[in-house]
Amino acid sequence: MLAGFVLLLVLTAVDGEKVCSHQDVLNHLNLTRHNELYSLTRPVLDFRQPTNVTLDILLYAILEVRENDQTFVPYFWKFMRWDNQYISWNQSDFCGIEKIYVPTEMLWKPDFTIEEMIAKDRAPPSPLLTIFSNGTVLVQNDQVLIITCRMHVHKFPFDTQSCNISFKSFIHSVEEMKVFCSTSSKEVTKESRELMRTQYEWLFQNMTVTSKIVNTFGFDQDLIIFTIYMKRRSILYIVNFLLPILFFLCLDLASFLISDGGGEKLSFKVTVLLAITVLQLILNDILPSSSNRIPLIAVYCIGVFTLMLLSLLETILVMYLIRRDLAPQDSETDEGRSPREDKQGRNNFHQCGGEEKTWNDSVCVWDVFADETPAERLQTSGSQLTEESQGLEKLSEDLRVAVKTLRLLLNSRTEDGKPGYWARKTKIINKCFFVCYAVAASLFLLLLFLNWN
Numbered sequence: 423m424l425a426g427f428v429l430l431l432v433l434t435a436v437d438g439e440k441v442c443s444h445q446d447v448l449n450h451l452n453l454t455r456h457n458e459l460y461s462l463t464r465p466v467l468d469f470r471q472p473t474n475v476t477l478d479i480l481l482y483a484i485l486e487v488r489e490n491d492q493t494f495v496p497y498f499w500k501f502m503r504w505d506n507q508y509i510s511w512n513q514s515d516f517c518g519i520e521k522i523y524v525p526t527e528m529l530w531k532p533d534f535t536i537e538e539m540i541a542k543d544r545a546p547p548s549p550l551l552t553i554f555s556n557g558t559v560l561v562q563n564d565q566v567l568i569i570t571c572r573m574h575v576h577k578f579p580f581d582t583q584s585c586n587i588s589f590k591s592f593i594h595s596v597e598e599m600k601v602f603c604s605t606s607s608k609e610v611t612k613e614s615r616e617l618m619r620t621q622y623e624w625l626f627q628n629m630t631v632t633s634k635i636v637n638t639f640g641f642d643q644d645l646i647i648f649t650i651y652m653k654r655r656s657i658l659y660i661v662n663f664l665l666p667i668l669f670f671l672c673l674d675l676a677s678f679l680i681s682d683g684g685g686e687k688l689s690f691k692v693t694v695l696l697a698i699t700v701l702q703l704i705l706n707d708i709l710p711s712s713s714n715r716i717p718l719i720a721v722y723c724i725g726v727f728t729l730m731l732l733s734l735l736e737t738i739l740v741m742y743l744i745r746r747d748l749a750p751q752d753s754e755t756d757e758g759r760s761p762r763e764d765k766q767g768r769n770n771f772h773q774c775g776g777e778e779k780t781w782n783d784s785v786c787v788w789d790v791f792a793d794e795t796p797a798e799r800l801q802t803s804g805s806q807l808t809e810e811s812q813g814l815e816k817l818s819e820d821l822r823v824a825v826k827t828l829r830l831l832l833n834s835r836t837e838d839g840k841p842g843y844w845a846r847k848t849k850i851i852n853k854c855f856f857v858c859y860a861v862a863a864s865l866f867l868l869l870l871f872l873n874w875n
């Protein structure tokens with residue numbers, strides 16, 4: 423009797439255990455891999471009823487933004503939820519089983535496509551979906567997509583980009599499938615902000631949800647657009663790009679302190695100009711060639727380049743003028759001085775009489791006096807002679823110095839009296855140009871940065 427009672431208890435226990443497995447729910451639903459009832463058609467009892475699909479996404483990461491080919495790679499989770507009217511079970515009949523997990527291919531799923539998608543999903547699809555006892559089916563999937571996004575790089579690198587991810591059904595019209603988003607823009611932004619794992623170059627700002635009905639293939643379809651706003655972290659571009667160019671401009675300004683005489687100024691300016699060209703080449707790789715408006719950074723580059731080019735041209739002009747200044751003076755003095763020297767030489771020759779020497783004025787003067795001494799020597803006595811000759815020597819010495827200084831004076835007058843006309847003009851040109859250059863550069867930079875922000 424007792425044994426029989428125990429056996430009964432065990433039997434009921436085994437019976438209860440049997441009822442508690444997920445397979446029992448599947449058996450109850452007759453949900454097998456080959457049951458076409460679930461996987462083939464839209465799960466409504468009356469075909470006139472629409473299937474209401476709730477679609478939500480949560481942004482996990484902005485993996486890549488490529489301005490050059492105008493693409494954007496987000497990593498997000500997608501949640502889809504709809505009712506399958508063929509499915510339902512009473513939880514209390516199955517030990518309170520609330521939900522079961524089955525392979526995704528066993529049930530019908532909404533046929534969503536993303537309009538902007540240009541490459542297949544890189545993340546593997548989720549293998550399972552969830553079925554609730556009231557017939558609600560939930561699919562969650564992570565997706566890494568390459569999405570085309572028109573970027574506006576006008577304000578690069580201080581730009582904010584917005585990219586759309588638009589979901590719609592491949593073939594179902596709005597009468598067959600209604601698409602909703604259960605979360606508002608605010609909630610989705612908040613949740614995504616909390617989830618955000620990696621934010622490298624781009625800072626996630628906010629996300630908006632818009633739903634609208636579009637008529638693409640002759641019938642109305644629900645379209646859900648998630649717009650992601652993101653801001654570029656510009657600090658690296660400032661440090662690596664904008665500042666160096668500014669420094670080069672300062673160097674170019676500073677090069678006005680280098681003298682125009684040698685070629686150093688010219689080679690210095692050319693070097694700085696080449697450095698800007700290299701930076702411009704780098705810029706070419708970053709920016710898309712298809713931008714509709716010229717990016718301000720390109721204006722900045724070409725503006726600085728133009729300023730430097732003008733200053734280089736000015737240097738070349740100044741150097742040309744200095745050359746022009748020097749060249750005629752050289753030829754003039756060569757032509758002008760030689761006859762004078764010849765004349766002097768000839769005078770000396772006349773004064774000093776027939777001796778072939780390298781004639782020096784002082785020597786000649788001394789010789790003139792020396793010539794006179796023998797005549798005087800005849801009239802005076804020997805003691806007087808020595809005295810007078812000493813005095814004469816002194817006089818000749820004084821005269822020699824006087825002539826020397828006169829000659830120096832004369833020489834200096836010829837150099838100063840023939841002023842470098844262009845040398846003076848170039849100084850003025852340099853000064854004016856420097857002022858204009860500095861004013862133009864600061865005005866240009868000011869206007870540009872005002873426009874940039």
Ligand SMILES: *[C@@H]1O[C@H](CO)[C@@H](O)[C@H](O)[C@H]1NC(C)=O
Nearest residue numbers: 450451452453454456457458
């Ligand atoms: C379950 O489906 C199979 C075919 O897929 C069918 O033969 C069988 O009768 C169904 N059983 C129930 C209880 O509906």
Ligand SMILES: *[C@@H]1O[C@H](CO)[C@@H](O)[C@H](O)[C@H]1NC(C)=O
Nearest residue numbers: 466471472473474475505600
């Ligand atoms: C789907 O949504 C519409 C409008 O919100 C509602 O009228 C309809 O009853 C819903 N259908 C189902 C199956 O829930």
Ligand SMILES: *[C@@H]1O[C@H](CO)[C@@H](O)[C@H](O)[C@H]1NC(C)=O
Nearest residue numbers: 510511512513514515516556
């Ligand atoms: C589930 O089953 C219990 C008892 O078996 C019953 O009381 C309850 O009303 C049922 N619930 C539904 C939703 O059918």
Ligand SMILES: *[C@@H]1O[C@H](CO)[C@@H](O)[C@H](O)[C@H]1NC(C)=O
Nearest residue numbers: 505520554555556557558559
């Ligand atoms: C079914 O149950 C799930 C989970 O409890 C719930 O989220 C969903 O809103 C329910 N669906 C309906 C149509 O009541």
Ligand SMILES: *[C@@H]1O[C@H](CO)[C@@H](O)[C@H](O)[C@H]1NC(C)=O
Nearest residue numbers: 571572584585586632647649
């Ligand atoms: C994104 O969608 C909005 C709303 O339809 C639209 O105004 C905007 O132009 C779209 N942006 C892009 C980049 O396609």
Ligand SMILES: *[C@@H]1O[C@H](CO)[C@@H](O)[C@H](O)[C@H]1NC(C)=O
Nearest residue numbers: 582607608627628629630651
């Ligand atoms: C999202 O960010 C963009 C850019 O910062 C801004 O223009 C827009 O108003 C923001 N939208 C919301 C809903 O905050």
